[in-house]
Amino acid sequence: MNTEKIINCERKRFQKFIKFRLPHRFMAVGLTIVVLAILGMLVHAFALEGDMDWLKQLLKKILLVGMLIMSLSKDKVEDEMTISLRAQSYAIAFVVGVVYALVMPYVEYGVSNLVHSGGEAFKDLGDFQVLLFMLMIQLMFYHNLKRYR
Amino acid sequence: MENTIKVERAILNLTQDELAKKIGVSRQTINSIEANRYVPSTVLALKLSQLFNKPVNDFFKLTIDDA
Numbered sequence: 178m179n180t181e182k183i184i185n186c187e188r189k190r191f192q193k194f195i196k197f198r199l200p201h202r203f204m205a206v207g208l209t210i211v212v213l214a215i216l217g218m219l220v221h222a223f224a225l226e227g228d229m230d231w232l233k234q235l236l237k238k239i240l241l242v243g244m245l246i247m248s249l250s251k252d253k254v255e256d257e258m259t260i261s262l263r264a265q266s267y268a269i270a271f272v273v274g275v276v277y278a279l280v281m282p283y284v285e286y287g288v289s290n291l292v293h294s295g296g297e298a299f300k301d302l303g304d305f306q307v308l309l310f311m312l313m314i315q316l317m318f319y320h321n322l323k324r325y326r
Numbered sequence: 327m328e329n330t331i332k333v334e335r336a337i338l339n340l341t342q343d344e345l346a347k348k349i350g351v352s353r354q355t356i357n358s359i360e361a362n363r364y365v366p367s368t369v370l371a372l373k374l375s376q377l378f379n380k381p382v383n384d385f386f387k388l389t390i391d392d393a
Binding site: 252254256257258259261323326 | 346350351352354355357358363364366367369370
């Protein structure tokens, strides 16, 4: 196999990877997982007692997986415009997510110390908070971009 | 870029939905193209050209903004 063939093969594989989307029915699957994870979190917060940190962590991961499935699901009618809008929504989510991760710790620290003196110590955001925010922004912007197209 | 797809569609007596199905896109995409909110790809423009049986230049025109 010559170099050109190898490059073409890699290019095709890369394009296939970039274009990967789940079928439309996975939108409902993702939504169900998200709703169940949120319900689980509510039960964990208000109904369960004792040290159940593992459950909290598991539900957080399940929530992110559900949102990722929703994000990767195709539309009913998938065309070049929806692909372009989805790309825009990912770009916006990435930029807003980075700004959020940079600014939000200072906002939390500032507000905490403003409300009561000697408030929380400065700490960075966790991965869950950043990923949840980015997925939420992506889904929200994609929905809005489609609505106003 | 501006276009006369609405006129071409009327000549063929097609609704937005029918045109969308013929070229494999959603009705909203046709609506956005007609309203000049979305510039279609070359592939889509050529599909329209084939359907209208006219060159692309006949129904897509550059405007001053594109200069």
